[in-house]
Amino acid sequence: MVKPGVLLKASLSAGREFFRPPADARVTGVTVPYVSPVIVPIRSIGPSHGGRISTHLLALSAQDRYLRFGYAANDEQIRRYVDGLNFERDDIFGIYNRKLELIAMAHLAFSTNPELESCAEFGVSVLSHARGRRYGSRLFDRAVMHARNNGVDMMFIHALSENTVMLNIARKAGATIERDGSESQAYLKLPPADIDSRMTEMALEQIAQTDYRLKVQAKQFWDLLAMVRGVRRGVQDSREKTSA
Numbered sequence: 001m002v003k004p005g006v007l008l009k010a011s012l013s014a015g016r017e018f019f020r021p022p023a024d025a026r027v028t029g030v031t032v033p034y035v036s037p038v039i040v041p042i043r044s045i046g047p048s049h050g051g052r053i054s055t056h057l058l059a060l061s062a063q064d065r066y067l068r069f070g071y072a073a074n075d076e077q078i079r080r081y082v083d084g085l086n087f088e089r090d091d092i093f094g095i096y097n098r099k100l101e102l103i104a105m106a107h108l109a110f111s112t113n114p115e116l117e118s119c120a121e122f123g124v125s126v127l128s129h130a131r132g133r134r135y136g137s138r139l140f141d142r143a144v145m146h147a148r149n150n151g152v153d154m155m156f157i158h159a160l161s162e163n164t165v166m167l168n169i170a171r172k173a174g175a176t177i178e179r180d181g182s183e184s185q186a187y188l189k190l191p192p193a194d195i196d197s198r199m200t201e202m203a204l205e206q207i208a209q210t211d212y213r214l215k216v217q218a219k220q221f222w223d224l225l226a227m228v229r230g231v232r233r234g235v236q237d238s239r240e241k242t243s244a
Contacts, residue, residue: 040135041211042142042204045092045105047085053092054082056102059127067163068125070183093142095135098215103130106139108147120147121156124166140169145201149193157186 045053057065057078065073073081085092089112095104104126111119122143126135147155157175159166161184167177170186177186 043208104135
């Protein structure tokens with residue numbers, strides 16, 4: 001279980017970052033290496049975010065779509081997938097940047113078979129510019145915790161055998177992987193929920209919701225500031241032309 005002090009520290013540290021200018025609003029001339037925070041806010045996503053989910057998936061390259069869906073999904077197939085998401089049955093988790101772009105998301109699909117009602121399947125996608133930050137692993141851990149807390153005792157990951165990143169995430173978690181030609185199936189036995197898993201998920205979800213609200217406020221602030229600067233620049237240009 002994540003200790004309350006760690007959760008509070010991570011929340012306060014993140015809050016101080018929101019009202020700094022976005023990366024593209026600052027000119028430093030120096031590339032600063034990315035340092036991952038202790039806790040990455042992962043927010044549960046509802047149907048009101050369908051547009052952002054669609055934008056995220058449509059931004060995937062042809063190869064990324066192939067690895068995520070197991071086939072070369074075109075734009076129309078992705079839109080049908082998003083339209084068919086069952087938010088009442090399944091759970092979607094996402095990671096947003098400060099521009100409110102959905103840069104990584106996971107789909108935890110619960111079985112519709114009455115004989116396999118304690119099973120769920122996991123799928124994940126991360127935009128190319130957000131790779132290397134272990135977002136896939138963090139989303140997997142978040143989905144495992146949620147699955148445990150909802151009575152799931154077996155998680156499945158169906159992936160192409162060439163999707164080594166996804167299979168390595170499952171392998172490190174202790175999953176059993178069976179390969180059948182070009183496809184592989186990972187099985188992960190989950191322990192039952194306990195008070196730690198339930199309380200930790202509640203705390204992490206609260207932090208993620210607060211993080212998202214702060215990002216919304218910060219984006220509104222920077223958008224307003226950009227508009228004011230644009231108006232000011234337009235007035236100055238007009239005055240210069242008049243005086244010329």
